Amino acid sequence: MAEQNGKTKVLVIDDERLIRLMLNAKLKLIGYTAVCVASIPEAVVLLNDGGCRQFKAIITDIMMGDMDGFVFRDIVRGMDESMPIFFMTALDPEEGSGFLKRIMDDSYSFYLPKSIKPDLLLKRVKSIVDSRRVEELVKEKDKEVMAALTLGAHLQRKMLPPRIRITDTDFYSCSWMPKDIVSGDLFEVVPLPDGAKLYILGDIQGHGTSASLSMMAVQSFLKQLPDTENFASATPASIANLIQRFFADNLGTLTYMATLICIHRPEERTVDWISCGAPDLFVVDLVNPELEPVNPEKRGSMPIGLMQDTVYTENEVVRTSLSEDALCIAFTDGVLDVYRDEDGHVPVPDSFLPDMLNEMIPEAARLDTVVISPYKFRLACEVFGYNYFADDMTALIFGARFRKTDVLIKSVPMDADAIDETAQQIESWCSEQGWDPESVTKVELVFEEKMMNVYDHGYDVHDRAGEQACFRLRKNGNYAELTIWDWGTPEPSISVAAGSSEVELELRNRDFSSRGRGRLMLRKICVGIERNRFDILNETIYRITMNGGDAQQGDQK
């Protein structure tokens, strides 16, 4: 639009016909097309009708009738922050400096003398118009880069294992949070014989695009680990050596990776682990809550890939015995790259993580929310006064199976059959707990409705494979409490003003119901629905009155 028949269109506003005539002639001489109007209201109508983008620049007088050019500039800025506006005026010595100052108050405003010759006018207008064009191109490129990075992050996410997995013998939960869209952090989990699990947490040097490219290469390699010779008898040190060889053969001296490798044997209640330049494994023992150093001999070695000839040995591996309720927590060192604020840069003290974990994990265990703890670490850091994150951050928690029998915690793949199957398991579990049949049906119904809602609307149809949700079901006072955690797009919350009429509520519910993200039925069954969000995790808590129960009671968290 701004270039009609190859000519750049410029809007000219001056109440003197002579000036409009001259500017038209000058702009024509330099190959531009002038659209001339005599007043600001006329110009505003033109801009409102066709949009600012139809013009590459605006040339305006300052003093015109009742409205001056600066008021007009304010109107234009409301439509376009960077439209070049040239103020063409014959400056009086008296007014000159004041006008110039006001012109310069805005980065995209410029002064043109009324007597400017066409060749100078061309130079002045063209240079500004061209620089704006470059600026727009850069913005366009920025958008493309952002889109590419977002796709890159998506691919990275797809290469990672599921965020949570809960089995009959053990569980893990991992949050992977890039600092800048893509991440140099990686995480892999591989089953080993006898119910053991191999966990690898890596932090490629740096962050951003280059680190993420290395991450993709290493993550691809990790996926092939089970095919390596003698993998079944692998140790943390032997795995470190395999990765070290991959770095030496493929990445040369380009990068290195701080790595924590753990082999968890839930049946034996042990974890063997090696720190290759990564923060040590933390163990929170709920039976014996005093945190003791798990690595008193300070075992460990250098980051993988830092030195070409590094060999990791069994002497660097730590064996930690675990109680039945022990929880193992691992971080990339991004967790330690937090500061109080952007200016202060107060480093995290040594006591920060033990203090935070000591407070946070037992409480999470009490509430049976340990599986989502990694998604609350960032919030916990902020609660502890550290709110600026300077690096990618990945947090992993793993442990033996949940032993409480009066709480059901499970992960559910984003798959219609799996959701259906889990609903049946819920029904069986509730019946085993002795819940009345009507309450069991309600819980099952709420679960299926919510999960199918997440399945249908929380994820893109092409994107939900491999995704999952997780839930916790327990009796809390006189109602059943079903908490569902998912990573899909958040549900819109219904904000209702105090004192809203039943009719208003009904209408709003119906509106949400028709959009599929706030089912009316759930609102009828539940006495309360609470929604929270922790980073990318959605938490929805449904409270369902059980027969004979009083909705006012309950041990809410």
Added chain:
Amino acid sequence: MKQCCRDYLMEQFGDEDVIAEIYAEYAKSIQEKIPELEAALSSENWGDLDKLAHAVKGNALATGDNAMADLAISLRVAAKMSEKENSETLFGKMKELAKEI
């Protein structure tokens, strides 16, 4: 066409037809403004006089009529100071100069 204006406009546009059109518009604008200036002066409406003199100044500068522009600037100053006598003198000179256009 005043020689100073011809030289200036030719340098700017280099086209007889264009400068003839512009000069005609300049002459027209001055002829229109003279009675308006006179009315503002006689009613001692200094604000209007200032605005009109500002317009004359802009048009004169744009056409290369520096003598007229100088007079217009002086008239603006006189109008801002509400100097009736000085304004009348300057306007008289302006009217004389306008006859040359």
